[in-house]
Amino acid sequence: MNLPETTIERLSLYRRVLLSYKYFEKPYVFSHDLARAIKVKPVQVRKDLMLIGFTGSTSNGYSVVKLIEQIDKSLKFRNVQKVALVGLSTIGGATELYLGSDENAFDIVACFLMHEETRSVKMDYPVYGIEKIPEIVKDQEITIAVLAMPPEFAQNICDILIMSGIKAILNLCSTILEVPENILVKDIDFITYLEKMSFLSNPNVKR
Amino acid sequence: MNLPETTIERLSLYRRVLLSYKYFEKPYVFSHDLARAIKVKPVQVRKDLMLIGFTGSTSNGYSVVKLIEQIDKSLKFRNVQKVALVGLSTIGGATELYLGSDENAFDIVACFLMHEETRSVKMDYPVYGIEKIPEIVKDQEITIAVLAMPPEFAQNICDILIMSGIKAILNLCSTILEVPENILVKDIDFITYLEKMSFLSNPNVKR
DNA sequence: TAGATTGTTAATCGATTAACAATC
DNA sequence: TAGATTGTTAATCGATTAACAATC
Numbered sequence: 001m002n003l004p005e006t007t008i009e010r011l012s013l014y015r016r017v018l019l020s021y022k023y024f025e026k027p028y029v030f031s032h033d034l035a036r037a038i039k040v041k042p043v044q045v046r047k048d049l050m051l052i053g054f055t056g057s058t059s060n061g062y063s064v065v066k067l068i069e070q071i072d073k074s075l076k077f078r079n080v081q082k083v084a085l086v087g088l089s090t091i092g093g094a095t096e097l098y099l100g101s102d103e104n105a106f107d108i109v110a111c112f113l114m115h116e117e118t119r120s121v122k123m124d125y126p127v128y129g130i131e132k133i134p135e136i137v138k139d140q141e142i143t144i145a146v147l148a149m150p151p152e153f154a155q156n157i158c159d160i161l162i163m164s165g166i167k168a169i170l171n172l173c174s175t176i177l178e179v180p181e182n183i184l185v186k187d188i189d190f191i192t193y194l195e196k197m198s199f200l201s202n203p204n205v206k207r
Numbered sequence: 208m209n210l211p212e213t214t215i216e217r218l219s220l221y222r223r224v225l226l227s228y229k230y231f232e233k234p235y236v237f238s239h240d241l242a243r244a245i246k247v248k249p250v251q252v253r254k255d256l257m258l259i260g261f262t263g264s265t266s267n268g269y270s271v272v273k274l275i276e277q278i279d280k281s282l283k284f285r286n287v288q289k290v291a292l293v294g295l296s297t298i299g300g301a302t303e304l305y306l307g308s309d310e311n312a313f314d315i316v317a318c319f320l321m322h323e324e325t326r327s328v329k330m331d332y333p334v335y336g337i338e339k340i341p342e343i344v345k346d347q348e349i350t351i352a353v354l355a356m357p358p359e360f361a362q363n364i365c366d367i368l369i370m371s372g373i374k375a376i377l378n379l380c381s382t383i384l385e386v387p388e389n390i391l392v393k394d395i396d397f398i399t400y401l402e403k404m405s406f407l408s409n410p411n412v413k414r
Numbered sequence: 415t416a417g418a419t420t421g422t423t424a425a426t427c428g429a430t431t432a433a434c435a436a437t438c
Numbered sequence: 439t440a441g442a443t444t445g446t447t448a449a450t451c452g453a454t455t456a457a458c459a460a461t462c
Contacts, residue, residue, distance in 0.1 A: 049444095056445090057437080057443085060438095061443075197288075201375040211452075257420095267462095
């Protein structure tokens, strides 16, 4: 089953909304409930659920518990991947943004920092120097890395991560990384986003 | 002139590549140079430049200096917008990721933190408690905010930012914000991205 | 000239959404 | 039944890219 990437992203969002429904013991949702929660159209929700082969009823809508199960199965969320944070800013961020929740379909298991002095930071995750990357990544079978550091170090650390067995990189450095084609990279370029917002929020630009 | 959002993002990337060309005093680029640098096809580059009405020559390609000027003009980069960071993790990130460079088309002028104890952090930008948001945002005419904090605080702080005059929010909290329709929000949801990578890097999933 | 490159149209691709039959 | 909702096809929309004439 080959899901569009946009659908995969929305399934992750639906799932979190559904988990809060489950928490409040609401047994059913309609497509317009999910749609409102993540700001899309109800037909989009139904199309997405169609793609993972999930069906509801015209009277009650969708079963919350069963839909969570179906999303978990479709996105293989039983097979939780291990994540390493690389770079100081990722750590505060991960803690502050609640990336460590055990409801997420990934598990942050290690941090790697560049500078000797920063290793004293007290954290929710074990903190190592970057020279430990090969050992820890291999031992723990970490597959995903979040990369945040000054751009001039990014390619070098990226190479080390890949040699150590990392399969996917969430790249927060505003740098284009050179990687083998079997490695997945998602670039989050804050400079680009801020410049785009700068342009779009200019009162002279009508949208 | 109404530019597609994808083109706006690429123009920001081209611009940074061009700045490095300028730094090394390379006077001209071909479309395939820019294409390789940001990993798109040359025809994409030519199409983008066509949209901002910039032309090159078949012999030399494009003038680096003139193209930077044209992008700056098209994206109104002379009118630099002021940015506030809200939440601890944004600060380390901004410093580490070099968001403070004066070559960018935005200017980080303030940080706001939630917790009393964190205000002692030594930073590149002035640091205030969140209760100062209305005063500082108005006085300094800050238009863009980067929001990173535990999700349960996000909507409240978002409301305060908007009341204070913020026009655009880069939202790093994994929360859907309710905002008036004239406010621009870009969501960067790390949970979604990590779950998507978790799925896509699963060896059972063929792409 | 031959070869490389630009500029631009038309075709294609991928995703969203309108429309509507089927269901409860 | 009437009304709300689901499931699905076909139309639409937006962005990328193939194709190719024009230029140097």
